[in-house]
Amino acid sequence: MxxxxxxxxxxxxxxxxxxxxxxxxxxxxxxxxxxxxxxxAQPSVSAQQQPGTGPAATAFPAPGMAKSAPVSLDIPKIAARSSLVPLGLNPDSTVQVPPVETPLQAGWYENGPTPGELGPAVILGHVDGNKQAGIFYRLRELKPGDEVSVARKDGTTARFAVTKVDQVPKDHFPTDAVYGDTAGPELRLITCGGAFDRSAHSYLDNIIVYAHLMAG
Known part of the structure; x- marks a missing residue:
């Protein structure tokens, strides 16, 4: 070649x-x-599962506690301390309140979560009654960050931090915000407020305090 x-x-x-x-x-x-x-590009697992990115998520909610009936309430900021009695529903499906004759007595809504459990626990008390100040007479004074403690029957204490205080007309009560599902354990404190309607013998508004369970 x-x-x-x-x-x-x-x-x-x-x-x-x-x-x-x-x-x-x-x-x-x-x-x-x-x-x-x-x-x-496909999202990574860490991006899909990042806390706080879902529509119903809150920023790092504290884990829920086991179910246990509450026995007492303590709010140091307003010197409010009371034992807690269970409250159910009236015949017209409204939530019961403690007897107005004992306005320093607070109660908890027993058909909802117990304080510390996942969801919104609800505690109610009077602003006044029987010609004296009630257990929640100073409830409107609370500010975000103030602490609320609830002692429970199992010997534990659920400690909450206030996030918001609202005053709303009773005929526009925010049922979903108060009783609706939450991403973590929360607490609602409810009393009367605003102007007093003498003809109806009732206040026109509600004071509602929102709080979330503090991490241990």
């Missing part, structure tokens, strides 16, 4: 190698992208 023929053969082999490399690269590109263009 002449030197000219050998050079031609080497050139042909080199060309074939280059063509094979190009074909392999094209096959790889089409197999990873498909015919619709660039493949969208």
């Amino acid at each position: 002449t030197s000219t023929m050998m050079r031609s053969r080497r050139a042909l082999i080199a060309l074939v190698v280059v063509l094979l490399a190009v074909i392999a690269a094209l096959v790889l590109v089409f197999s990873t992208t498909g015919s619709g263009g660039e493949t969208p």
Whole structure:
């Protein structure tokens, strides 16, 4: 074989190698992208499960406590301390309140979560009654960050931090906000407030304190 023929053969082999490399690269590109263009990146597991990104999530809610009936309430900021009596529903499906003749007595709504459990526990008390100040006479003075403690029958104490204080008309009571599901253990304190309607012998508004369970 002449030197000219050998050079031609080497050139042909080199060309074939280059063509094979190009074909392999094209096959790889089409197999990873498909015919619709660039493949969208998939979210990582950590991004999908990051706390606080869901619509119903709150920022790092404290874990819930086991069910246990509350026995007493303590709010140091307003010097409010009381034992707690269970409250159910009236015949008209409204929530019961403690007897107005004993306005310093607070009660808890026994058909809802117990304080410390997942969900909104509800405690009610009078602003006044029987011609004296009630257990929640100063409830409107609470501010975000103030602490509320509830001692429980199992010997534990659920400690809450106030997040919000609202005054709302009774005929626009925010039922869902008070009794609706929550992402963590929460507490609602409810009393009367606003102007007093002498003809109806009732206050026109409610004072509602919202609080969440503090992490241990």
